[in-house]
Every structure is written in C-alpha cells, then in structure tokens.
Amino acid sequence: MHAGKLPRDTATGDTRCALVSPTAGTAPGAGAAGASPANVAPARARFGIVYLVGAGPGDPELLTLKAARLLADCDAVVHDHLVGAGVMALVRRDAERHYVGKERSHHTLPQGDINALLVRLAGEGKRVVRLKGGDPFVFGRGGEEAQELARAGVAFEIVPGVTAACGIAASTRIPLTHRDHAQALTFVTGHLRDGTMNLDWPALARPRQTLVVYMGLAALPDLCHQLIAHGRAASTPAAVVQSGTLPGQRSVVGTLGTLARLVAAEGLVPPPLIIVGEVVSVADEVNAMRSIAEAYALAAD
Numbered sequence: 001m002h003a004g005k006l007p008r009d010t011a012t013g014d015t016r017c018a019l020v021s022p023t024a025g026t027a028p029g030a031g032a033a034g035a036s037p038a039n040v041a042p043a044r045a046r047f048g049i050v051y052l053v054g055a056g057p058g059d060p061e062l063l064t065l066k067a068a069r070l071l072a073d074c075d076a077v078v079h080d081h082l083v084g085a086g087v088m089a090l091v092r093r094d095a096e097r098h099y100v101g102k103e104r105s106h107h108t109l110p111q112g113d114i115n116a117l118l119v120r121l122a123g124e125g126k127r128v129v130r131l132k133g134g135d136p137f138v139f140g141r142g143g144e145e146a147q148e149l150a151r152a153g154v155a156f157e158i159v160p161g162v163t164a165a166c167g168i169a170a171s172t173r174i175p176l177t178h179r180d181h182a183q184a185l186t187f188v189t190g191h192l193r194d195g196t197m198n199l200d201w202p203a204l205a206r207p208r209q210t211l212v213v214y215m216g217l218a219a220l221p222d223l224c225h226q227l228i229a230h231g232r233a234a235s236t237p238a239a240v241v242q243s244g245t246l247p248g249q250r251s252v253v254g255t256l257g258t259l260a261r262l263v264a265a266e267g268l269v270p271p272p273l274i275i276v277g278e279v280v281s282v283a284d285e286v287n288a289m290r291s292i293a294e295a296y297a298l299a300a301d
C-alpha cells in the first residue's frame, strides 16, 4: 500500500485493507513444499475477516443495509452492552455470540482480551462482526481495535453507523447546526482514559457552537460549572437524552444553570447524551408546531 492511498476492492468498490491471513503459512495445506490445490483448504476456511460494524444508537431501523447483511451472514458476533435486542435479532441464528460488555467502570472483558478474541476468531477462518453501538470510530475504541487487527495481520473492514448524536438529534428534533445559532459542532467525551475530564474549556465555552458530550452523566455538574466559569451564559439551553431512538427515550431540557439539578431530580441513567447550545430551543419551537400540525391531521381524519 502506498502512503496517501486507501486500498479499494476493485470488484465491489469497498474500501478495505489487504486480505492477509493470520494463519498464512500455518494453515493446513500451506506448508512450504508440496502445497497443491488438492490439499489447500478453501479460502473461507483459511482467511478470516473482522468487520467493525456500527450498530447505530438503538433503533434497528437505523442500521445500514450493509450492517444488516453482514449480521445475517457472519460466523461470529462480538458485541457490546449498547447493542440492543432489536439489532441482535438480525444476527444469523447459528452464529457464535460473544458478549464483551463495556459499561462505564465495568468492563466485562478488558480491551486487550477483546482484541485477542477478534484475532483468534479471524485466525479460525471466521467472518466476524465486531458490533459496536453508534459508529465504531466515534468514542467506540474502533481505532484501537483496527490498530490491533492491522498489527496481527488480520483483514478488517469498517462499516459506519449512525452515531448517538445524529440519532438523537433526529429523534428529539434538535438540529445540531443551524445558521442562526450554531456554525460549529463539537463532540467530546466526559470520560477520559485516566478518569479525568481535562478538556479545553475556553474552546468549548465559545458561543455559536453546539457541544455534544458522550459518557458525560457523572461529570454533568462539573461540565455545566466549567462552561459557565469559562464564559458560556448560564441561560444557554441544554438537554440530556437517555436511551435515544429507543421506545424508552427520556429527555430533560433546561439550561446550563439548571440542567444538573433537573437531571438529578429525574433520575436519568446511562446511556445519556448531553447537548448544549441554542439549537436545543429550536426543538421546542419545532415540536410545538408539530403538535398543532398533528392535531389538525387528526381532526381531518
């Protein structure tokens, strides 16, 4: 592969890495001398592949067609706690299922063991779907897993998913950008590797931007406090949305000055997404007008 060029499958147009077998040279029939077509195992038995697939924010209908096809066709699926039953129902019935968890501070399997599991399954010649909530490359450790697979010489492909911010923007009708309110959109995590939330507060507090915080519930009081302390108005609209796009979706809407108290009173639980910015108030307007439109539509029935 040449620097600056992405590999592209010429037959399908898919962008992917070169197909390298982790078992090359050791698979049955792959011995140095004397290998012949008769004693070389079929490609599918020798060459595994891992698909890092985004499962979207929860609603199975937000899955890509490609993700649904791979789930129906895989030999093994390795999935996180954020992947719901609706998506798991699409997995091939006789595929191996490996639950690897990953709730905050409660990892069912350490990341190193997850990486090793993926390499092992691919080494057994399996088509493996590593299924992650949202998009695998947005706060999903997809980058770390891709690095490990590349180091181990395992073929892999990335299948994007609808990240929580986009799914929730749609289900709550909060537009993430808006020409009158937000020309910039920033995604941050409220849970850094070392457990701190050491963010660039002056940059995050700048006006005319929407801030989306993943994994930020525990840090919500500090987050609101820091944004106000660095110049964002306490009256800035802000929302926390739990279980976005799922039937149990719950939202709490307030301002930077009130949100932490409101959320504590409502008792929201993970996974919650925090959205800060004037765009949150656009949803109120849109939803109010929608209610009127729905009332007219019902009356006309």
Ligand SMILES: C[S@@+](CC[C@H](N)C(=O)[O-])C[C@H]1O[C@@H](n2cnc3c(N)ncnc32)[C@H](O)[C@@H]1O
Residues within 6 Å of the ligand: 057, 058, 082, 132, 133, 134, 135, 136, 137, 138, 139, 140, 162, 163, 164, 165, 168, 213, 214, 215, 216, 241, 242, 243, 244, 245, 246, 270, 271, 272, 273, 274
């Ligand atoms: C480890 S991150 C994974 C993000 C994921 N890769 C994505 O692109 O959405 C987990 C965080 O995503 C957010 N999240 C994911 N799905 C969500 C949902 N359905 N509702 C609310 N927040 C969600 C929460 O902030 C949660 O703590």
